[in-house]
Amino acid sequence: MDYIREKTPPVRENRLGACMAFGGSCCELSAQSKKGCLYNNNRTFSQSQGCQLTLSLAILNTIRDSVIVVHSPIGCGASLVAQAGIAKGFQKLRDPNAFGLRWINTNLDELDVVNGGEEKLRSAILYADREYRPSAIIVMNSCVPSLIGDDIDAVIEDLQKQVTAKIVPVHCEGFKTKIQATAYDAVYHGILRHLVGVEKYEDPDPVIPDELEELKEKYRISRTVNVLNVSSMSRMDEQELVKLLQSLDLNVRILPCYAHPDDFADSYEAALNVSICATHDDYFSEHMKTKYGVPFILETIPIGIANTNKWLLDIARVFRIEERAQKLIASEVGALEAVLTPYREFLTGKTALLGGGEIRILTTAELLHSLGIQILGLRGFHFDRYGEALLDQLLEDVPASERAIINIGTGQPFEQANLLARLKPDVFVGHPGGNGWANKQGIPVFPLFGQTYNYMGYLGVFEVARRLTRILKNTSYSRNIVKHARLPYRKDWYDQDPFSYIDQGVADQGMAL
Amino acid sequence: MSKFVERPRYVCALGGAVGTLKVLPRTIPILHAATGCGGNVALALNQAAGYLGSGYCAGQALSSTNASEREIVFGGEDRLTEQIANTIKLIDGDLYFVITGCMVEMIGDDIKNSIKKFDGGDVPVIGAETGGFHGNYYKGYEIVLKTLFRDFVEQKTVKDRKLVNLWGVVPIQDVFWKGNMALIKDLLTKLGYRVNTFFGDGETLDNLRHSAAATLNIVVSDTFGVEAAQVFQEVHGVPYISVPFPIGDHGSESFLRRVGSALGIANAFVDKVIEREQGYYYSYFERLGDVYSDLDLQRYAVVVGDSNYTQALARFLADDLGWLPELVVITDFLTDEQQDTVRRNFAGYESGIEPELVFDTDASNIGKYIAGHWGQSNGQRYFEGFNPGFILGSAIERDIAEKLGVPQLTVTYPISNRVVLDRGYAGYAGALRLTEDILSTLVGSR
Numbered sequence: 015m016d017y018i019r020e021k022t023p024p025v026r027e028n029r030l031g032a033c034m035a036f037g038g039s040c041c042e043l044s045a046q047s048k049k050g051c052l053y054n055n056n057r058t059f060s061q062s063q064g065c066q067l068t069l070s071l072a073i074l075n076t077i078r079d080s081v082i083v084v085h086s087p088i089g090c091g092a093s094l095v096a097q098a099g100i101a102k103g104f105q106k107l108r109d110p111n112a113f114g115l116r117w118i119n120t121n122l123d124e125l126d127v128v129n130g131g132e133e134k135l136r137s138a139i140l141y142a143d144r145e146y147r148p149s150a151i152i153v154m155n156s157c158v159p160s161l162i163g164d165d166i167d168a169v170i171e172d173l174q175k176q177v178t179a180k181i182v183p184v185h186c187e188g189f190k191t192k193i194q195a196t197a198y199d200a201v202y203h204g205i206l207r208h209l210v211g212v213e214k215y216e217d218p219d220p221v222i223p224d225e226l227e228e229l230k231e232k233y234r235i236s237r238t239v240n241v242l243n244v245s246s247m248s249r250m251d252e253q254e255l256v257k258l259l260q261s262l263d264l265n266v267r268i269l270p271c272y273a274h275p276d277d278f279a280d281s282y283e284a285a286l287n288v289s290i291c292a293t294h295d296d297y298f299s300e301h302m303k304t305k306y307g308v309p310f311i312l313e314t315i316p317i318g319i320a321n322t323n324k325w326l327l328d329i330a331r332v333f334r335i336e337e338r339a340q341k342l343i344a345s346e347v348g349a350l351e352a353v354l355t356p357y358r359e360f361l362t363g364k365t366a367l368l369g370g371g372e373i374r375i376l377t378t379a380e381l382l383h384s385l386g387i388q389i390l391g392l393r394g395f396h397f398d399r400y401g402e403a404l405l406d407q408l409l410e411d412v413p414a415s416e417r418a419i420i421n422i423g424t425g426q427p428f429e430q431a432n433l434l435a436r437l438k439p440d441v442f443v444g445h446p447g448g449n450g451w452a453n454k455q456g457i458p459v460f461p462l463f464g465q466t467y468n469y470m471g472y473l474g475v476f477e478v479a480r481r482l483t484r485i486l487k488n489t490s491y492s493r494n495i496v497k498h499a500r501l502p503y504r505k506d507w508y509d510q511d512p513f514s515y516i517d518q519g520v521a522d523q524g525m526a527l
Numbered sequence: 528m529s530k531f532v533e534r535p536r537y538v539c540a541l542g543g544a545v546g547t548l549k550v551l552p553r554t555i556p557i558l559h560a561a562t563g564c565g566g567n568v569a570l571a572l573n574q575a576a577g578y579l580g581s582g583y584c585a586g587q588a589l590s591s592t593n594a595s596e597r598e599i600v601f602g603g604e605d606r607l608t609e610q611i612a613n614t615i616k617l618i619d620g621d622l623y624f625v626i627t628g629c630m631v632e633m634i635g636d637d638i639k640n641s642i643k644k645f646d647g648g649d650v651p652v653i654g655a656e657t658g659g660f661h662g663n664y665y666k667g668y669e670i671v672l673k674t675l676f677r678d679f680v681e682q683k684t685v686k687d688r689k690l691v692n693l694w695g696v697v698p699i700q701d702v703f704w705k706g707n708m709a710l711i712k713d714l715l716t717k718l719g720y721r722v723n724t725f726f727g728d729g730e731t732l733d734n735l736r737h738s739a740a741a742t743l744n745i746v747v748s749d750t751f752g753v754e755a756a757q758v759f760q761e762v763h764g765v766p767y768i769s770v771p772f773p774i775g776d777h778g779s780e781s782f783l784r785r786v787g788s789a790l791g792i793a794n795a796f797v798d799k800v801i802e803r804e805q806g807y808y809y810s811y812f813e814r815l816g817d818v819y820s821d822l823d824l825q826r827y828a829v830v831v832g833d834s835n836y837t838q839a840l841a842r843f844l845a846d847d848l849g850w851l852p853e854l855v856v857i858t859d860f861l862t863d864e865q866q867d868t869v870r871r872n873f874a875g876y877e878s879g880i881e882p883e884l885v886f887d888t889d890a891s892n893i894g895k896y897i898a899g900h901w902g903q904s905n906g907q908r909y910f911e912g913f914n915p916g917f918i919l920g921s922a923i924e925r926d927i928a929e930k931l932g933v934p935q936l937t938v939t940y941p942i943s944n945r946v947v948l949d950r951g952y953a954g955y956a957g958a959l960r961l962t963e964d965i966l967s968t969l970v971g972s973r
């Protein structure tokens with residue numbers, strides 16, 4: 015893969031042929047995906063979703079010692095307003111000196127729409143540098159400047175000469191794609207072009223080459239893996255994965271969330287890039303391979319026993335330490351199985367519907383199944399070849415899931431409401447942001463991820479089992495509100511095909527503007 | 528010319544429109560905007576507003592055309608027409624309100640062409656252009672109100688002499704809007720009036736529909752909702768007054784007197800209402816005598832927020848609680864003329880306190896103003912300083928409070944470290960809640 019000579023990355027509609035409008039059975043989805051006939055992205059009725067700018071911020075607002083400049087009218091990047099007062103706590107888990115969120119909005123107004131907004135961008139970057147002296151200034155491009163023709167790259171190139179911070183442009187204009195996950199490519203594109211492989215501010219003293227030191231360094235690199243974390247991971251998740259890899263004598267470097275901009279500079283000095291989730295990392299991993307020859311693994315996410323085992327073995331294979339990994343797995347799984355029994359007893363026979371990112375829901379479904387829960391359906395934000403591989407895996411691991419319903423769409427809680435009313439699961443496992451709706455239907459919710467809880471690795475399996483059991487022990491809250499809350503849909507919606515508003519007609523192949 | 532904003536504490540006009548419509552009863556906002564605009568503002572209208580929730584049909588459920596390259600290139604009016612038709616089919620509401628984002632306005636989509644097609648249908652469909660570049664949240668609020676007054680409120684020839692309308696308390700941007708509306712309504716009820724607040728408890732769309740029967744519109748703000756009041760007057764002939772948002776005895780007394788005189792209520796009656804309220808208020812306030820004096824709970828204070836809240840908070844702190852709110856930072860976008868009007872509310876304090884007033888949108892500067900006002904310690908032995916200090920502001924001020932080591936209470940938007948349901952700070956009863964919250968912050972960290 016080699017897009018990084020371009021100023022902007024391609025959108026996922028084109029790069030991965032990703033689909034975000036489908037309804038049917040798991041079996042049908044798998045078959046259609048293989049035939050390559052999944053390219054529906056439109057609905058004749060749709061509900062709001064986020065854009066790639068919003069999602070880009072989920073990663074970028076964790077980067078340490080940097081300032082974000084959102085080049086847009088005053089509202090883009092609004093999620094920062096919600097996080098302003100609370101982000102610091104999460105940053106502090108990784109860096110005791112964290113300072114909370116720092117961002118500037120260029121506040122494009124009616125005049126700028128006519129005259130261009132480059133001057134405001136210039137003044138914002140200069141202010142960010144002067145006021146904070148950060149290591150990096152991250153400039154997010156949005157719809158309006160893109161349409162009026164602001165050349166943010168030219169502004170940045172010019173200012174870089176006067177500014178000590180590294181200026182990183184991120185091209186994440188919302189209207190360019192409906193696949194929100196294009197955000198990850200936009201972010202990594204900026205990081206790859208402007209942070210990876212650039213010089214660090216290191217001690218300029220000439221070092222006399224020391225052969226032994228060099229050898230040691232080489233060895234260290236040959237045992238170093240980059241774990242590519244995601245913003246939906248908690249610190250506990252990270253700690254669990256680091257612990258597992260360290261017990262295989264591997265050095266772990268965690269990127270990109272909560273990293274310092276300088277951490278990227280020599281990030282190619284690694285033996286392996288370890289993805290947590292292909293939806294997040296394929297663009298970065300592929301480019302690191304093309305440009306720096308760093309191999310990667312990307313097949314699965316370490317959620318549930320089966321997938322954690324697979325994840326560890328994939329890594330071990332690269333270092334030819336499979337036997338050690340097998341031993342580690344045997345001891346971990348043995349200890350875990352012993353404590354799972356009471357939770358399995360409680361959870362067996364319960365039913366669930368899951369919603370969220372394709373990678374996360376497919377693996378979480380396997381985890382729930384291993385605890386005795388029956389999967390009635392899945393809702394994925396989008397679907398592409400990485401989902402296809404995991405879906406096939408799920409169909410193999412859990413043959414009963416063939417008939418489970420699968421619905422692809424970002425958000426679209428009207429489809430979710432219809433499915434929940436039909437399937438009446440005991441629990442809805444959902445992506446934060448859309449869970450209140452399920453609660454209002456009287457269905458208890460287990461959040462698909464959370465920044466203060468553990469989900470990954472072996473400890474994650476135990477934690478999920480334990481919390482799921484806790485949540486189902488008292489479901490009074492959802493039972494109470496269902497009597498008094500109501501969803502906005504007309505009654506007859508629940509008798510209709512949940513997928514009636516998926517536009518079968520037009521394929522949106524994401525034209526390049 | 529406007530400038531960039533460092534850590535803005537508001538979203539755009541589109542966000543203001545979504546926020547305002549989200550809490551208007553049985554109203555279904557329909558967004559015609561680029562793919563992400565709806566989701567972009569959702570968190571700001573929920574988590575940053577004391578965890579308000581998604582509402583009846585907003586958050587992820589917000590109807591939105593999700594315009595992307597196809598619409599940007601070929602125009603999105605057909606897609607909008609389709610979306611309106613299907614929204615009516617699927618979503619149960621009594622008013623459908625189309626709003627726009629920047630992109631569709633810039634490519635020249637005219638929402639009127641789509642809205643026209645629903646004229647004479649079973650349900651009203653109206654709309655307004657609310658693209659983010661028109662301004663911030665307050666602008667969206669203003670545009671929505673104007674459109675409702677023009678296109679939804681019915682003409683009335685017969686007036687109801689005992690009915691008034693009330694706005695200017697901006698939903699969501701004032702996180703305590705619901706409680707505040709109830710509290711102010713309660714004061715006006717004591718003056719003998721029925722009150723439409725449009726957004727508050729017990730309101731229905733019919734109250735809004737028939738609101739032109741009111742005898743007076745009361746805008747509880749010198750800045751927000753004033754233009755809308757002018758439109759109301761033009762279209763429906765109902766006069767308005769604009770009065771500062773009241774918190775505590777001093778603010779509420781002047782509020783009641785001004786409203787009383789505008790409504791032509793006998794002074795003696797207003798006096799009686801005020802007296803009764805004061806009796807209640809001070810019966811609690813005086814209980815604090817012991818703790819206030821024993822622990823010396825008087826503080827220097829900085830107040831940060833919008834022009835509605837800051838004047839009310841500063842007046843309450845100075846004239847009711849006997850504190851020293853010597854620095855006030857107003858973070859709104861205001862014209863010079865509006866700044867002059869706002870400035871007037873910070874004068875004539877009974878306590879003689881004259882707060883230093885600055886207009887600045889940038890969060891980082893607040894620390895500089897504090898240092899400028901109280902000086903910066905260089906470790907000298909004798910130093911005046913911002914001590915003992917207190918900051919009343921938003922969640923953004925948590926950082927500066929922590930840095931300076933002073934207690935802080937989050938009362939202005941964004942509020943992400945508190946859950947807010949029906950709490951309000953307006954009037955007499957609200958000021959008691961505020962006193963509880965402020966003093967609990969102090970005694971809670973003993």
Ligand code: SF4
Pocket residue numbers: 065066067068086089090091155156157158186187188189561562563564565567628629630
């Ligand atoms: S879709 Fe465009 S205008 Fe809307 S929030 Fe995203 S970047 Fe901003």
